[in-house]
Each structure stands twice: as C-alpha cells, then as structure tokens.
Amino acid sequence: MAEGVEENIIIIEDSDAAYEDSIYANEIIKESSSKNKIFLIVGGVVILVLIILITTIALSKSTKKYDDVSMNYIEDKLADESKKPVEPTKLENMIAKANYLYSTGSKREALSIFEKIALYSEAVSAYNLGVAQIKDEQYDIALKSFQKAIQNNEKRCVSAINAAVCSLHLNNNKSFRYYIDLAFAYLPAERQSPLYSYYYALINYYNENYLEALSALKNPTTVEYLKVQNNMGAKINALFDNDYDAIENMEQNQPIKNDFSLGLLYARVGDLTLAKKHLKNAIVKNIEPIKSQLALGFVNLKAGQVKDASNEINNITDMFEEEAYKPYPIKVKLKDSLFNIDKAQQHYRNVTINDKLLTYQKIFYFSPYKIFNANKSISYIRKGNANIFIDNVDSAKDYLKKSSSSSNVNIGITKAIKKALSFKIREANSLLLELIKIQPKHSILHYNLALTYAQMGNMTDAHQHFLRSYHLDAKNYLSGVYAVMCSQIIHKENKKLLSIIKDSLDNEEFSENIDLYKTLLFISEDNLLESSDWLKNNYEQRPLYLALDIIIAIKQKDYDIAKKSSQKLTILLPDEILPHLMNIDSSFSKQTPKKYANKVMNYLKEQKFNFNDLYHGPYITRYLYIQQNLITGRLYFLRNQLKQALETTTDQTHELTSSLALASLYDNAYEESYTLYNNLIDNLKVRDSYTLFLGAVASTAANHHENAIALLELSKLKDASFLETRYALGLLYLEAKNNKGAVIQLSKVNKNNFNSEYFNFDIDVDKLIFEKQHQKE
Template sequence: MADGLEEEIIIIEDSDAAYESAASKSSIIDEESSSVTKKKLILVGMGVGLVLIISLLFFTMQKDSKRAADSSMGYIDERLEKPTSKPVEPTKIESMIAKADYLYSTGSKTEALALYEKIAQYSEAVSAYNLGVAQLKDAQYEIALKTFQKAIQNNEKRCVSAINAAVCSLHLQNEESFRYYIDLAYAYLPHERQSPLYSYYYSLINYYNDNYLEALSALKNPTSQEYQKVQNSLASRINALFNNNYSAIESMESDKPITNDFSLGLLYARVGDLTLAKNYLQNAIKKGIEPVRSQLALGYVNLKSGQIQEGAKNIENITDMFGEEVYKPYPIKVELKESLFDPEKAQERYRNSVINSRAIDYQKIFYFSPYKTFNANQTISYIRKGNANIYIDNIDSAKEYLAKGSSSSSVNLGIVNAIKKALSFKLREANELLQKLVEIQPKHSILHYNLALTYAQMGNMADAHKHFLRSYNLDAKNYLSGIYAVMTSQLIDSENAKLLSIMKDALSHEEFSEEVDLYNTLLSISQGNTAILADWLDKDYKQRPLYLALDIIIALKQNNANYAQKAANKLTAMLPDEIVPHMMHIDAYFNKLNQKEYAKEVMNYLKAQELNFNDLYFGAYITRYLYIQQNLITGRLYFLREQLKAVLESTTERTEELTSSLALASLYDGFYEESYTLYNNLIDNLKVRDSQTLFLGAVASTAAEHHANAIALLELSKLKNPSFLESRYALGLLYLEVKNNKGAVIQLSRIYKNNFNSEYFNFSIDTDKLMFEKTQK
C-alpha cells in the first residue's frame, strides 16, 4: 500500500464475498473525495447503507406505533460502487478482510468474527466500525455497541456509528442509551454536510426523533440517489403515517420488482381500492409474508367488498390455524356509517335511494295500497245454507253453517272497524284488532291481507310477508296478496322464486283489464323491469292515490320529471294534509338541484305546508323515516325533536309510534344516548319487539357505545327474522370486536348475497387500542 493512502475498509456483502475473493477483484468508490491526487481503496460491501437499514428495520420492531414500520424491509443489498478502469492490488489487510468475508458468507461466523478481531488489532482505527457492522448483523448487540463506541472514540464515521449504536440500544431495550446516541448522531450530522449521503442521514435521525415531516422533506430532496429503495420505503412509511396514502403507494411501487405486497395491500385497502388490495394480499400470502396479518387482512377486505362468505371463510381458517394470535394484529372497532348522520352525505344517500331503493319504493306502495272489505255474498250464502239445512232436519249441519255465518258477520264487522282505525292513522290499534280477528277466522283471505298490510305499513316486513302469503294461499285469485308476498320476501332477504313463477303464470292467463294491468305493473317493479314500466304511464285510468304514487315512482325511474311533477301535483291536491305525498312532491321537483339549493327548496316548501302530523305521530314507518330524513338534510332535527317531545308529554293516545319517531329523530340528530334510552323503553316497556324495532335499537346502542346491549338486541332481531341480513352482518362484526371469531363466522357465513352492503354498519381497525397496547409494552 502506498504511503499516505487513507484506507476505509468496508465489509463485503455476504452474497458476494466468496465471488470477490475467488476472482481477486476489487471495486473502488469515491465516497468522499479528498484530493485529486489521492486514492481511496475500498472493498465494496454492506457498509453504511447496510447498517442504516438494519437501524430502520429494528426501529420498526421496537419503537412504539408512531415509529412502526415493517420489519420485512431486510438489510440493504445496494452498495456504493463506482468502478475505475485500473484495479488496485490487494494488500495484506485487504486479503484478511476478503478471507473473513468468505468465512462469514459460507456460514463460518465464529471464525470470521475472530479474524475481524485480528484485523481490528492490526488496524484498529480503520476497522472498528466494520467490525461493529458484522457484530450487529450477527445479533451480538452488546459487543457491537461497545465496538461502535470505540469507533466514535477513534473519530471513525462518528455520525453513522452513533446511529448504529442507537440501533443496538433499541435491541437492548435501553431507551436512555438510544436517546443518547441518536442525539449524538444529530450533533455529528453537520460534519457530514459534504457527504452525498447527508440527506439520508438527516432523514434517518429525524425519523428516529419523531420529526417525520423533516424526515420526509429530506427524502423528497435527496443529496444522493444511492439506496433509493430504502429511501422509497422510508418515504412510503412516513406518508402512510400521515394518511398520504397515494404518495405512500407511489413511493412503494417505484421499486421494481415489488417485494412489499403486504404493505401495498394494506395501503390499497385504506384508499378503498379493494380489488388491488386483495391482489397484493393474496401475493403476500403466496410469498409467506406476514402469514397471520396477511390472511386476516384479506378476510377483512373481503368483508368490506361485500364478499361476506369468502371473508368469513378467511377468518375461520386463520382462527383455526393460529388461535388467539389472530386477535393481536387488528383489533376491530364497530361503528355506524358517516352517511347516516352527516347532512351532506345523508342528502346524497337519500336522493339516490329515492330512485334506486327497492325498500322505499315498496313502502310507498304499501302506504297507498287499499284495504279490502268482506265478501257480503259469502256471508249471506252461509245463512241461507243454514236455513235450508234446518228445513231438511239436518240440525248439526245447520248449526255449523249458522255458526259460520254469525262468526263471519262478526269478523266482517271487525274488519270494517279495523280499516276505519287504519285510515285515521291509528295503525297499531288496527293491527291488534285484526290479529284478534285472525284467531276467530284463521282462513279468511281478506282478513290476512288487511293484517299483512298493517304490518307492512308499520315496517314489520317479516310478519307482513307471512300474512300476505297466507292470504294468497287461501285465495289464489287474490293477486295483490301474492305480489306483495313477493315484494316482502325481497325485503326480508328471502326471495320466493317459486311464488314469483306462479304469479307470472297465473297473470299471463288472465284477460287484460285495468286491475290485471296494475298487477303486472307491480310485478314488473318487483323485478326491476324499468323498460316495461313506461307502458303504465301511457294509460288513462281513473286517478287513485296508488296509481298516482306509481306514476311518480315510474316517471322518476324513467327520468321523466315533467310527468312525475304532474302526478305529484294531483297527489298532494288529493291528500293535502298527509306527509308522504309531499315527500314525493319534493322528489319530483327538487331531485335535480345541487345540494345547497335542494336543502333550501325543501325547507321553504315544508314551511309552506299545513300538515296534520297524525300520520307522523301514529301512522306508517315510511312517514317517520322520510320526514326525519328531510329534517336531517335541512338541519331542522332539533326542532322536530322538540315538537315530538311536546306531543309525547301531552297526548292521551297510545305512544308507541311517537316514541319510535322521537327515538329515530334523536339517533339521526346525534343524541345517541337519548335514542338508546327511548328504544329500550319502546322494547322493554311498550313491548314493541318486531325485528325492525329491535334492529334500530341495536343501531342506537352501537352509536351510544353500548355494544353488549346491541348484541343482545340483534340476537332477538335475528330470532324474529332469521333471514334479515343487516342483523346478521351487524352481529358478526360485533362478535369480531369482542374477539369471538367463531360466533362471527356463524353469522357472516349465512349471508349468501354477493356484494352485500350494509346501510348502517361499518368497521375499522382500532388504531388507538393498538397504540395503547404498544405503549404498555
């Protein structure tokens, strides 16, 4: 070696050591130029870059969640390398290093470290840093820390040696030592200003000091393109920390080939690109990257994307494989969707549902559907037959017919009274009267139809379906019952394909008439045949509330605003005091306005109306829902709640629907505890326990963070209506939250519908809980 030549010896990378030694070749790098006449002999290897990435890797495993990063980053493979045309003859110390590197790369680590120690003795000032690198790589953290201390004392690479000493301190879980050395690295940083790696050191030190924006700034303005892969990875992590997810993705995807499929999968899940998220997570699983977290994340992504059964299967498999370990990576937090409560998002969702929601269309149809009266001819026939049998001395038969006639007359009178109550918005009283009449005359088709219609208007679709179906089975000519049975089966997620086929076949054999045309139109609505529905608008039938409601629904689907507005004018003129016609008037006139104009026009329109409000206080569920939604959109829920409270305190009528209205209004107005209390009163004291009320009680319980109560109510709701998917989905999520994956899988695996999207429930990863747990550790 020539006199005056300054040596900087860097350990050769494992994968290259044997090759370099056998070939007797060396590479030369001008890491920091001294003089044009001087040379720097370097055997290229892991060097500064390797130790820095070890620092980053270990930091991600040991620091709290604010410093979290993926340990799969590994050691740096890149080397600082600028070959010259003239190779340098290896000296004695170079040969020793090459031999040590060869031993290390072939697995003889003990012999290699012994040789490194001899090298250190031979040229202590030059090789202490490199020895520390080898010891750190071999997980000899206490020894490596002492070696880096020696390197710092010898003024050898003080800044990066201090960073590596901080890394050793992290491994040794010595926070005080870590803080000392990272501060020391910061103190030595100005001496590296002329180094091409200055920005790299700067970003690492600031990252460790939690100065993430400073670190990111340095990464965006690098002084060197070396170690670009590491810098991209660090930039992606900081961007992810600040939810700059697209920037994080861009940084991570700039490296080819892509190795961090798992992190990319999580980032794409964050931004809502669930298809790409699934692709990357599946790649991570194939590569064996983070097996528990990857498979669990894939299960949650499938739940988010509506593939509920697939997600349930993922969760079941990973739980069977890893047991309690599955509850550690991603604690679930169940919450309600923001679109329920935010006025702007609620308006967007509501205006969308006016056109596309099957449930809202059907409930409007049920609201305007006619009740049916008894068959007087049949009653007279029973009496006549009774008298005839008396005449022929068949006393037993005569008694039977006369009893039927008497019973039928009593039931028919009851039907009339029940219809009167229903039309005057005493819907629950009408329902209870009809229930008693069904016990007297269980095979009365019209009675079952009327009872079903009250249930449908009250929002209890499970019981409505049961009685519509029973009514149709008792009288196959009662087509309205059959069609409504089809509709309610869809609303309770239990479609009846056989019944639909029977209905289509039966109607196809009927002669055309106004009544048959109505049935076919309703059946087309149930099947979503919007093209066929245009024929209905061409008919000139007598104006009836149901017909006008159908006109508005169909015209809006056909984007025929003029026709919808004309029908809405007629409907509100016919029923000026009722709320639902005015809600449909709003749909027809204002649905094309922008959000601010819509809210303004709706508020002005409703102020100008003189509404009765009995339909809100005692009537159909659809009235409550639509009116509360419009008050949410216009920001007037507080005033509506005060109005409902005043009526509730002063009324002498039954309060079930009033309490339900106030509970729903309080829920949407963000008064969750109040809503929770009202629903509990409705269920426990007023005994309103249909599946819809139980479900809404669970929604309020979730909003008020009474999740145990929500689980209990959802279990009851599920028993009332086992096919109601919203209840099963919410119950499955809540079981995931309380670490009962088996219970969750049972519920979620029974959601057979693809692309299922809950209107109410959502879930996220509880990052606050993760941070707390890591802080405790």
C-alpha cells in the same frame, strides 16, 4: 440503519496473491547471491536447498484455500512492522470480497475476512465489520466495532447512528440516546457529503422528529440507499395519514417485498381490490401470516364479501386461537353517512330511487284495503234458512253459526279499515289479529292484516299473511304479488310462487287490474322496459296509480312525468307527508346539494300537515320525513315537536315514541334515543325485528354494546333472515373477542356485496397503543 460500505472496492484474485508470494521469495534469493560472490559454490548449494525448500512450501500452500494464503500473507506483513503495509487498493479488494461473500450467504467466511482485515486497518474496517455484524444480528459485537470506528475518527456520524441502532436492538435506551446525540453532534462535519440528507433523515427519524426527517427525504442530496429512504418515507407518511404518499414510497421499491404493509395502506385509502391483492400475496410469501389472513378477512368484511370473511377469520382462529385476537382489536361504530348532512343527502337521494324496501313501502302506503264479500255472507244465511225449513237442524245451526261469525269478522274488518285510513295502523293491526283467531281462513282478512304489517315495516309477518291470503284465494293476485315483494326483502325463495302467478296472469283476459298486477311484478323484477308501458295508460287518477307513475318515471329519469304525477298526488292528498316527499324527489332531483337542501326546507315550511301520519301512521313516513329534517338541519325542532305531541296525546304512543327515538338517534342524542327504544321495547311491548334492530343501533351509538348484542339476539329470533341483524351481531362479537360467535352470524350473510346501512367498524388504534405501552411497562 446505514447499510453497506461507502467505498467501491475490488478484491485481488487469490492466484495473484500466490504469484506475489513467489516473486518476493525470488527477490530474497537474488539479494543473497549478489552479496556473497566469494562463497559462490557454497551459495549455490544454499540456493539449491532454498529452491527445493521454497518449492516444497509452495506445493504445500497450493493445497490450502486461496483466502488463507492471502490472509496469512497479510498477517506476516503485519507481524513485521519494518515492512511496508499492504497497499490500500489491495485491502479494499479484500473488503469487497468480504461483502460479496456476505451477500451470497457465506456470512461466516465474510466475518472471518473482516476480522483479519481489522488487524491491519482498524479504523476503516471496524465500520465495515460492524455493518456485517449488524446484518448478522450480532448487535453487541457490532456495537463494539462501531465504537472503535468512532474512536479512530472514521465515519463518525454514520458509525454513531449504527451504534444507536444496535443499542435499540439491545434495549439499552441510555446507550441509544448517547449515540444518537453523538451522531447529531457529528452531523455538521458531513455537510459536504452527498449523504448529508440521508444522515439528517436517519437522526431525526430515530429522534422522533418525523416532520424534519420527512423534509429531508423529500429534498434528498443523494440517490444512495433509496430503499431505506423509501421505507422511512412510507412509515412517516403512514404515521401522518398521508396514505397515498406512503403507497408511492413503497411502490418505488421494486420488486415489492412488503405486500402486507402495502395491503394495509390500500385498505386505509379504501381501495379494497388492491388491498386484497397484496394481502393474498403476503399470505403466499408467508409475510406476517396471522396478521395477513386476519387483515384479508376484515378487508372482505368491508368489501361486503361477508361469507368469505367469516371463513378466513374462522380458519385463523382455529389455527391460532390466542394470537388471533391480538393484532386488530375491533371497534364497532355506526356509519358516518347516517349523521353527516352531506353524506346523508347523497345516501337519501340514492336510496329513494334504488332501494327496493323503500320502493315497496311506498307502494304499500297507497295500496287499498279490501272489504268483505257481502254476497258470500248472504249465501250462508239463505242456506241456513233452507235447512231449517227441511228440518235439518244440525246443518242449519252450522250454516247460521258461520254466517254469524262471518258477519262479526266483516264488521271487524270495516272497523279496522277505518282505523287504518285514519293512520291508526297499530290499532288496526291489533283488531285484525283478533279477527284472525275467529276466521283463520279468511283471505281478505289475511290481506288486510298483511298490509298493516307491511306499513308498520314488519316484512316478515307481512310476507306470511300475504302468502296465506293468496293460498286461500288464488284469484287474489295482489296478495300473491305483494308476497313476492316481501320475499325479496326478507330473502325468501320465491321462484315457484313467481312462476305460478305469472302463468295465472298470462291466462287472464287483459283488464285494468291485470295490467296493475303485471306492472307491479315488472317493478319487482327491475324490468324497466316492460313497466314503462304503465305510463301510457289512461286510468282513473287513483293514489296507487299515481305513485306507480312517479316510481317508474324516476327510475327512467323522466322527471317531467314524475313531477306531473306527484303534483296530482299532492292535490289528492294535500295533508299527508309522503305525497309531498315524493313531489320533492320529482321536482328537485337535479339540484346541487346546497340548493336541494334549501329548496326542500322552504317547500316543507309552506305545507300544512296534520302530522297524524307521522305520529301514528306507516313507518315510511317517519323514516323519510326524519331524513329530510336531517338534510335540512331541522332535527332539533322536529324533536321538540314530537316531545310536545307525546306529552299531550291521549292515543297510543307507540309510533310517536318510535319517531322521537329515531329523530334523536339521527340528531346525535344517542343516550336519549337509547332510553326511548328501551321504553318502546320493554314497556310498550313493540318487539318486531326491525324495532329491536333500531334499539341495538341506538345502544351501539350510546356505547351500550352489551345491550346491543342482547337486542340483536332477540331481533334474530324474530327474523332469522334479517341480514342487517346478523352482520351487526357478527361485528359486535368480533369486538367482544368471540370470533366463533361472530363467524356463526357472519356466515349466514350469504348475499354478495352486502352493504350495511347502519354498521361499520374500525381497528381500535388507541387500544393497540395502550396495550403496547402496557407491555413496555
């Protein structure tokens, strides 16, 4: 819309107008006296009467408003066509006064002046009157004023533009098209005008020729109306996703008035700090209050401030329940970094160093299983025989019964360990679960069971049994340390447990085992300085020790030590996948992304794996190996390999199905992944919280969002502290327009700067456009 008037006009003061009135009266008196000298006396009397009369009129006029004096004078002049018109400069002064009154809030007075001026100079003042009326939102009256201006051949181009704008506000599309086409027809006449680029941009903007309009805005012929030009530029640049240019346009207008739009633009470019700043300013200024607070909530979600976000969404939903769902329909999706090869590599190389879960799963992979205490079993038998000898039959039976059950448990532990060492982790876990029913207070049994859970990726049950093992045997420090690690992953309070274990270890004499336990605690506390002492030991080259060497050295960026230890580990365990993956981390970490992918692919091709660990073993192997195949672009071939193995195996297919489901997910075969996870959950009865969560991930990718919600609800029941589940469930409830349900889930994510590995969301722009078009229809 064109603003203001093109001319700079000065208003004559009201006192000047009154003075001019008196001068005009005196001139009349002089003219009368010179023509009638014969009637001097009579004339004198007449003059005296006239003077008295004029004085009386002047006194009465002085009691009126100054602008009424000037307006009446103009009206008198207009009534007498024989008299000279008011000089243009005086008219311009009055136009300027009207503009000033309008800008200071005296809109009615300003319009009154414009209307009176219109009686004198219809062509010029009709345009200015139209501008004032359009600012006062009197669009129907303003349209008539611009029509008059066009008819009088004054400011035809800009008058036609403003007439088109009025038509838009009046929802008269036919009138709009007429006047915008008329403006385009009049545009060539403005070629010499400094405002040509401005008019050109306006006409093309309203004709939706946005690139043409943007070209004119970037090559202006005028510095007038900069705010309007910047606003247009911001809108067009935002339309074409030129977000930084749009931000620049908006920030050129100082002081910034539209903090809301600027906040949204900063959110679009990912500068969440500035986005929050401007959205908070918008809320303070009461700019789009519902949209601003909702937008702030969603920006906080993106920024990981999930609890703050839930509070903001909850508040606005309480106040405006129906309106809260309209501005920003949510579209839940998976993160691009999961599937993009370059982003996946960057993510992989980062998490292998910094992610606690992966670090702990590597430690659990190489951790030893524990065998039963043979001396304790023999002691039970001896006590039983002694009691038989002294005829205490009841006591003897009790001791022998314990000995028998203990022997059965120990035999069962041995069988379970054999299966675990053969990478049949799930079978080992099932055996140990049965043994727990026989000996629920067996510390070693709980430790071994916990270790199978940890290797399967079920940290909740692993924590429970590690903790139970430590409570049954306070000298079983490894159980205690691993309980601390698991508690960190599942966000359980562990300060008291950690303090007890530390005090106990400090009271122990130094030994290889005590050094191991302390080093593990240092790793759990991210204490690199203390943990670095481990690298100086001369212990036997055991797999767990070498794994700790690699983990600590990589964290300290000492890749030479990491590489030496990883090479030793691959020699000790040449057929297993994880040692080679850790060797890759140590050897190729400094390579550029392309060289890294190439070297990894060639390295893995040279290895001769038996793949039992991939098909049946710990989750860490499946996850990292699938990630490396994603990075190297070989997921398709891996999926074919897994399908063939699944068709020919006679063993349990739980882990094989899980591997294929995960590989299919990362290879964008979403429907296949969704089907495989449903089979794993419904038929194979694998229902730990993490498998249920991954099933929800696949369901989301395959656009089965209702199924995803159901699986996440089950996952939440299995592990209420699993934050990924809570976050994903919250997003899906937002998408389903259930803000209250979303707030319940999101409020439980109390971790600062939470960053989901899997889930993200966008505003569903297509849905917004569809709803807008539907409303128009």
